[in-house]
Amino acid sequence: MQARLSKRGKVMGVTTRYREARGVWVVTETSNGKRHQRTFEAEKQAREYAARRHAELIEAEFNGTMGRQERRSFMEGLARWVEEYDVSSQANSIQWVARWFEYHAPGVLIGQETLDAARRMQKEVKASGKSQSTINNRTQVVKRVLSLAYREWDWIDRPLDAKLRKPMPRNARHVYLSEDEIRALVAAIPDHREVDRRLVVMACLTGLRRGELLSLVPSNIQDGRIVLRPNQTKNGKARVVPVPDEAMGLLAELPFPTTDTRLRNSFEKARAIIGRPDLRFHDLRHTYASILANAGETMTTVQALLGHSSLTVTSRYAHFFDAKLDGIQDKLPRICDQNATTAEASKGLKLIKR
Numbered sequence: 001m002q003a004r005l006s007k008r009g010k011v012m013g014v015t016t017r018y019r020e021a022r023g024v025w026v027v028t029e030t031s032n033g034k035r036h037q038r039t040f041e042a043e044k045q046a047r048e049y050a051a052r053r054h055a056e057l058i059e060a061e062f063n064g065t066m067g068r069q070e071r072r073s074f075m076e077g078l079a080r081w082v083e084e085y086d087v088s089s090q091a092n093s094i095q096w097v098a099r100w101f102e103y104h105a106p107g108v109l110i111g112q113e114t115l116d117a118a119r120r121m122q123k124e125v126k127a128s129g130k131s132q133s134t135i136n137n138r139t140q141v142v143k144r145v146l147s148l149a150y151r152e153w154d155w156i157d158r159p160l161d162a163k164l165r166k167p168m169p170r171n172a173r174h175v176y177l178s179e180d181e182i183r184a185l186v187a188a189i190p191d192h193r194e195v196d197r198r199l200v201v202m203a204c205l206t207g208l209r210r211g212e213l214l215s216l217v218p219s220n221i222q223d224g225r226i227v228l229r230p231n232q233t234k235n236g237k238a239r240v241v242p243v244p245d246e247a248m249g250l251l252a253e254l255p256f257p258t259t260d261t262r263l264r265n266s267f268e269k270a271r272a273i274i275g276r277p278d279l280r281f282h283d284l285r286h287t288y289a290s291i292l293a294n295a296g297e298t299m300t301t302v303q304a305l306l307g308h309s310s311l312t313v314t315s316r317y318a319h320f321f322d323a324k325l326d327g328i329q330d331k332l333p334r335i336c337d338q339n340a341t342t343a344e345a346s347k348g349l350k351l352i353k354r
Helices: 043-062 074-084 088-104 112-127 132-151 179-187 191-206 210-214 245-251 260-273 283-294 299-306 311-325 342-347
Strands: 011-019 024-031 034-040 225-228 239-242
Touching: 011 043, 024 043, 034 043, 074 088, 074 132, 088 112, 088 132, 088 210, 112 132, 179 191, 179 260, 191 210, 191 245, 191 260, 191 283, 210 260, 239 299, 283 299
Parallel strands: none
Antiparallel strands: 011 024, 024 034, 225 239
16 A cells, blocks of 8 residues: 555655565554564554545544544553552563564554454463463563543543453462461561561552552551552552551551562562572462451451452452351341141242241
């Protein structure tokens, strides 16, 4: 397809070519003085996409909508998110997604094109043998950018993040520490790493992610609670987590004078000392949830404290709540005659008369 001049005298159009060095088809879109590219493995997909975008460009110009709202690329959104928010807890996933988009979908615009690219990314990650949790973590990066593009930046006129699914992992980890194991883990951290010891304790007592803990500043502490701002959480929503009175002293020095690497090193050495090389720092968050459930808290309370987007996510701890079902039958009213004969029962339960 040949490029042409728009009514404003700017070059616009869509071209398709095969890039032999990489073995992919490249569709180049030029509009509003800017150029965007997208790659495809199959020629048919590339040409179908090019034809659709060419028609959309012509329609947009005809309806006078060209230039009203500049279309932004996914990488622009990713960069803005990293600049405006504390994303330390998702750094690894963000870096991986950035590399994938730079290589497989350079210049892809925020919109349906991003959804298409993200779904290809999901398939590739799954085909590589990665766990569903890893797939979900990387998918969440794309969902977050799409969410901000609609809800905060007004880059798109309809929400798209919900169109990307994150199935519950079938291989979800169920690793929870007992109180004795927590004490042993904390004791295994040497005195000269006392700051890291405090962080491990706080993770068990608040369920905060490693990145959330490291992002804490004095203004996050209010009336015996940790108040996380939207730019500090994984889902971009504020969260309030109560802190035990005896643990408030652990928050006297904020931000914690340590680094992610230093904390990781302390934790890995401590887990080796207690003979639990399988432990991950995130398991302390699971441990917090198990402590709450065993203490009698409801699933909705655990959901709120962990900052889960839905009860579906919290349901991984459902087995802790099942024990509460025992004995419920004894709390129900006695409204049927337990001495009814089998013959009577076949006609319906005989209600007890007052």
